[in-house]
Amino acid sequence: MKKNLTALMAGLVFGLGLTVSQMVNxxxxxxxxxxxxxxxxxxxxxxxxxxxxxxxxxFVAGKRETPLFAEKFEIPGKREIDAPxxxxxxxxxxxxxxxxxxxxxxxxxxSLGGFKVxxxxxxxxxxxxxxxxxxRYWAGES
Amino acid sequence: MDMFxxxxxxxxxxxxxxxxxxxxxxNGRIAGxxxxxxxIALAGSGDKIWRALFVLGLxxxxxxxxxxxxxxxVFQMDASWPVIVLGGLFVGFGTRLGSGCTSGHGVCxxxxxxxRSLVSVLLFMGAGMATVAILQLVLGG
Numbered sequence: 001m002k003k004n005l006t007a008l009m010a011g012l013v014f015g016l017g018l019t020v021s022q023m024v025n026x027x028x029x030x031x032x033x034x035x036x037x038x039x040x041x042x043x044x045x046x047x048x049x050x051x052x053x054x055x056x057x058x059f060v061a062g063k064r065e066t067p068l069f070a071e072k073f074e075i076p077g078k079r080e081i082d083a084p085x086x087x088x089x090x091x092x093x094x095x096x097x098x099x100x101x102x103x104x105x106x107x108x109x110x111s112l113g114g115f116k117v118x119x120x121x122x123x124x125x126x127x128x129x130x131x132x133x134x135x136r137y138w139a140g141e142s
Numbered sequence: 143m144d145m146f147x148x149x150x151x152x153x154x155x156x157x158x159x160x161x162x163x164x165x166x167x168x169n170g171r172i173a174g175x176x177x178x179x180x181x182i183a184l185a186g187s188g189d190k191i192w193r194a195l196f197v198l199g200l201x202x203x204x205x206x207x208x209x210x211x212x213x214x215x216v217f218q219m220d221a222s223w224p225v226i227v228l229g230g231l232f233v234g235f236g237t238r239l240g241s242g243c244t245s246g247h248g249v250c251x252x253x254x255x256x257x258r259s260l261v262s263v264l265l266f267m268g269a270g271m272a273t274v275a276i277l278q279l280v281l282g283g
Contacts, residue, residue: 006168007192011199012206014161014173014245019207019215021154022147027218033267033274045151046158047248053159054253058166067170074170075254076241081261088240089247089262093269095232097277099221102244103237104175106230107200112208112217119223120230127234128180138239 002069015108021046024109026100033097084138095127162249165196174246175200176237240266 022028023046032043066072096102101109101120109117131138162173169192182193204215221229237243240262242251247266251259 003169004192004195006164008195008199010161010164010169010173011196012203013157013164013199014175014196015200015203016207017154017157017159017161018200019154019204020157021151022216023154024204025216025218027220028216030274033270034278035271036275037278040146042147042151045148046155049152049155050158050162050249051155051253053156054162054249057159057163058250058253061163061167064167067166068168070168070170072170073166074172076172076251076256076258078241078258081258084239085241085258085262086265088236088238089265090236090269091232092236092240092243093266094273095229095234095236096244096266097270097273098225098232099229100219101229102175102233103179104200104243104245106233107175107179107197108204109217111201111205112215113219116219116221116223116226120226123227123230124234125179127231127236128176128238129234130231131235131238132180132184 006069014104017046017050018105018108024105024112026105026109029100029102029105030097033100158245158249162245162253166250172246172250174242174250176234176243177241177246180238236266 018024021043023043028040029043031038031040061067061073092102099120101117103124106117106121106124110121165171165173178193178196182190182197185193208214219226233243241247242259242262244266247256247259247262252263
């Protein structure tokens, strides 16, 4: 119960952050990515600020043996820099640059952007499903 | 050119950070959205509800801002339908293959000094910037 309520609140706060910072607006995101054109560095401030808060919070969390409402911290253990990591990041970056939506904003914008966002979300879910069904061909991926 | 908005960007970023800290400190989880979303379908039955609730929170948030401020948050997406579908497929497939997106690798991974996440962020930022630059060239923008 507490765990579910925390998740709902965390999603809400995350979405507020995306909305206030305008990361839900593809036009804003694309102008951040447009470094050779009319570059708007605002989103670097989103990242910088998010990193500062998270780094401090994670440091505090790291002092504890367990989280407050769960049995253990679930941290990705993988260290290896492999081809799936690199190829996946590049493909994701291309999709992000084409439209201006990454997964978080694509979800939040469902309540703002009408059919085009629903279409993007459906295609994104489709991309995830394609990965899932073809996963055995991508060696090294968990 | 869009307006440079460092103040609202920093406030929004701090909220994103706060969310990541809440999820870790209270639930012991990484706030990686591509992973949370795909887990709604893939995770074990006891592990689905919190994910769905997190996603619900993400969807409600802009509406809340809209209600409180009285203004619809700006949303402008110029991409055509074929580009939207292609972009969505790339984002979905790429984030799963690469084990994360802007939140999981960008915010959470970099905060815990993960080298995998640093590589991921440099590559997806680079690929995003290159894609926009190439599109501008092709479209003569």
